[in-house]
Amino acid sequence: MLAAKKQYVEWYENDSLHQTRWLSESGHKPPTRIVLVDDTTTADEAYRLACAGTSMLWRGDFHNGRQLLQALNRRIDRAEARAKLRQEKKAANKSNIKPDNQALPNLFHQQRQMTAQRSRLLSRLLLELDADYSSQLRRAPEVSTACVAAFGSLNEPCLLSFRDLQGALGAAGWREKGVPITGLELSIYPHYGVFAPTRHEYVQLLLDAPLPEACDVAYDIGTGTGLLAIVLAKRGVQQIIATDVNPRALACASDNLTQQQLTNVQLQQADLFPKNAPPADLIVCNPPWLPTKPSSPLEYAVYDYNSLMLRGFLQGVKAHLSEQGEVWLILSDLAEHLQLRTRDELLGWFADNDLAVKYRLDTKPKHGRSQDHTDPLYAARSAEITSLWCLQPA
Ligand SMILES: C[S@@+](CC[C@H](N)C(=O)[O-])C[C@H]1O[C@@H](n2cnc3c(N)ncnc32)[C@H](O)[C@@H]1O
Numbered sequence: 001m002l003a004a005k006k007q008y009v010e011w012y013e014n015d016s017l018h019q020t021r022w023l024s025e026s027g028h029k030p031p032t033r034i035v036l037v038d039d040t041t042t043a044d045e046a047y048r049l050a051c052a053g054t055s056m057l058w059r060g061d062f063h064n065g066r067q068l069l070q071a072l073n074r075r076i077d078r079a080e081a082r083a084k085l086r087q088e089k090k091a092a093n094k095s096n097i098k099p100d101n102q103a104l105p106n107l108f109h110q111q112r113q114m115t116a117q118r119s120r121l122l123s124r125l126l127l128e129l130d131a132d133y134s135s136q137l138r139r140a141p142e143v144s145t146a147c148v149a150a151f152g153s154l155n156e157p158c159l160l161s162f163r164d165l166q167g168a169l170g171a172a173g174w175r176e177k178g179v180p181i182t183g184l185e186l187s188i189y190p191h192y193g194v195f196a197p198t199r200h201e202y203v204q205l206l207l208d209a210p211l212p213e214a215c216d217v218a219y220d221i222g223t224g225t226g227l228l229a230i231v232l233a234k235r236g237v238q239q240i241i242a243t244d245v246n247p248r249a250l251a252c253a254s255d256n257l258t259q260q261q262l263t264n265v266q267l268q269q270a271d272l273f274p275k276n277a278p279p280a281d282l283i284v285c286n287p288p289w290l291p292t293k294p295s296s297p298l299e300y301a302v303y304d305y306n307s308l309m310l311r312g313f314l315q316g317v318k319a320h321l322s323e324q325g326e327v328w329l330i331l332s333d334l335a336e337h338l339q340l341r342t343r344d345e346l347l348g349w350f351a352d353n354d355l356a357v358k359y360r361l362d363t364k365p366k367h368g369r370s371q372d373h374t375d376p377l378y379a380a381r382s383a384e385i386t387s388l389w390c391l392q393p394a
Contacts, residue, residue, distance in 0.1 A: 009034065009159050011057060020128060023151060023160040025167065025193065027296035028123045031055035037125075039064050043071035050124040057126045058162065062140040069125055069162045076118050083114075084376075105339045107376050109292075116295050123161040131156050146172035150192035168192060181227065183207055184234065186260065188225045191252035195224040195301035199367040202286060202330045205388035206231045208361055212281050212326045219243070219320065220265075221272055221285040221313060224301060226253030228284050228330075229265045241277045243270040246300065272312055279322040285313050286330035291340050307341065307349075314353045318393050327355065327391040332365070337380035356394040362387050 007022040011034035022030040033053065037046060038060035046068055049056055058065040087110075129135055131154065133147035143165060150168035171192035178187030179197055183204050190196035197203075206228060216238050220229040223242035232240050242265055244250055250267050257265050268274045288304035304310055310331075317327050335341040350357065362385050375381060 011036075013057075021154065021156050021158040023154070023158040023164070024123070025151065025164050025296070025298060026119055026123055026161070027298075028120065028161070031124070031126070034126070037068075041068070043068060043075065046125065047072055047075045047121075050121045053124075055124045055126055057128065057159070058137070060137070062127075062135060062137040065125065065127065065137065065162055066166075069122060069166070072122055072125065073118075076121060080114055080118075104337070104377070104380055108338045108340070108380075111376065112292070112295070119163070119296075122163045125162045126159050127162055127165065128157060128159050133158075143169065149175065184231065186230075188227050188230075188256055189252070189259065190225050191248055191255070193248045193298055194246065194252045195249070197225060197227050199365060200227070201363045201365050201367075202386050202388065203227065203231060205330065205361045205363055205386070206284070206328065207235070209328060209388055209390060211235060211237070212324060214322075214324065215281045217241070217278050217280050217322070218282040218284065219274060219277070219280045221283060222287055222301075222309065223253050223267070224249050224286075226256040226265070226267075228286060229253065230256065230260055230262065232282070232284065233260075233262045233265055237282070238264060239278075240265040241268060241274045241280075242266070243268045243272065243274050245269065245271055249301075272309070273316055273320050277320075279325065280320055281322050281325050282328065283317055283320060283325070284328040284330070285317075287313060289332045290335050290338075311349055314349050314355065317391075318354060321393065325392075326358065327389075329389040329391060330386070331389065332384055332386040334380060334384045337383050338377070350389075350391060351394075354394045355391040358390040358392045360387050360389050 007030045008019050009022045009030045010017055010019045012018070013036060034055045034057050035049065036059050037056040038058070041056070046056060050072060058068070127135060127137065129143070129147065133144040133154070135143060146168045147165070150171055171190070174190050174196060178189045180187045181197065181200055181203055188197055218232050218237045218240050220232065220240060220242040223229050223244050226242060229240045229242040242253060244253070247269060250269055253267055287309045288300070288302050290303050291305065291307040292303050293305045294300050294303040321327070333343070336343055365384055365386060371382070372378060
């Protein structure tokens with residue numbers, strides 16, 4: 001589960017050099033400059049240090065540390081609001097000169113840069129955990145269970161960011177509480193680092209699409225929590241083979257299948273298609289929807305750089321289908337509204353791989369962000385349609 005390469009960080013404390021394992025699921029490099037901070041450190045001071053690239057090892061009360069993280073967050077909010085105002089003024093001055101065709105993609109990339117910058121700054125507040133992930137900080141809660149579930153056993157002390165710890169605690173909450181799936185009367189329990197189907201309007205598309213006449217064998221490519229394999233099993237498909245590249249996803253899917261008492265789904269770690277599997281009457285795939293570069297391993301389920309997975313799937317899928325087999329590709333058109341991909345490009349990839357569209361089912365997302373008028377990407381998000389493309393060899 002853990003990255004193979006171990007990294008260590010060093011800092012001076014009580015006149016001696018300390019060295020500890022570095023743990024960063026967000027993909028941040030080990031900090032080279034670390035100062036000690038505690039309850040006497042003000043939020044402004046901490047913000048200045050973070051902006052200057054200095055990491056801070058928290059030695060105060062655990063809850064005060066969490067509050068400091070929130071205070072840093074608020075300062076970043078304010079800095080972003082100021083930057084937005086400056087940009088709006090600049091845009092207003094330019095607007096009567098020429099229309100900007102790149103406005104939406106630029107805005108999208110700017111937003112991602114801002115998110116990455118926020119992540120970098122917040123990840124500069126660190127804490128130390130013992131070999132069993134317990135914390136010696138005053139009033140520290142039990143965090144070991146969430147850390148073992150998220151990061152696996154380390155068996156040595158580590159330094160990580162409060163932010164990554166919050167991520168592990170949040171994931172433990174989801175894993176315990178589950179995500180109720182509309183239309184299925186069941187909950188899915190996502191693990192840390194696995195695509196959580198909190199917005200899952202596409203499930204209804206899978207429930208509405210008519211199964212191929214003969215549908216004994218199906219594949220679910222990029223199964224994540226196992227959700228789509230479960231939908232197919234509930235619809236009566238006898239044998240399902242589900243793949244994912246992410247070992248965490250396979251462990252998560254396995255738990256969800258056990259929870260649903262389903263024994264007819266085999267899981268395989270594979271890049272796209274399963275090995276040694278019979279031809280499929282139905283192949284479903286819900287690839288990451290946005291064709292841009294993931295900025296950390298945790299983003300691989302959301303971003304598909306250069307549409308590598310999507311194009312690989314379309315190139316290979318025909319060879320795995322039975323004679324009358326069908327493909328159900330789940331894809332949102334958000335990338336099209338953000339001008340990161342065109343509809344013609346997508347249709348071109350279908351045609352290049354001898355795949356004809358048999359039918360398409362559409363749904364309109366109702367999640368909060370699609371209705372948030374203050375979101376700079378509102379125009380794109382509110383126009384988004386999620387589709388099930390039923391494809392067959394031409
Ligand atoms: C958007 S998530 C969909 C998860 C799940 N099928 C669902 O609908 O909720 C995409 C999934 O594809 C997986 N994935 C990405 N590239 C892959 C590849 N080349 N082969 C197999 N799985 C891949 C990711 O790990 C992730 O679990």
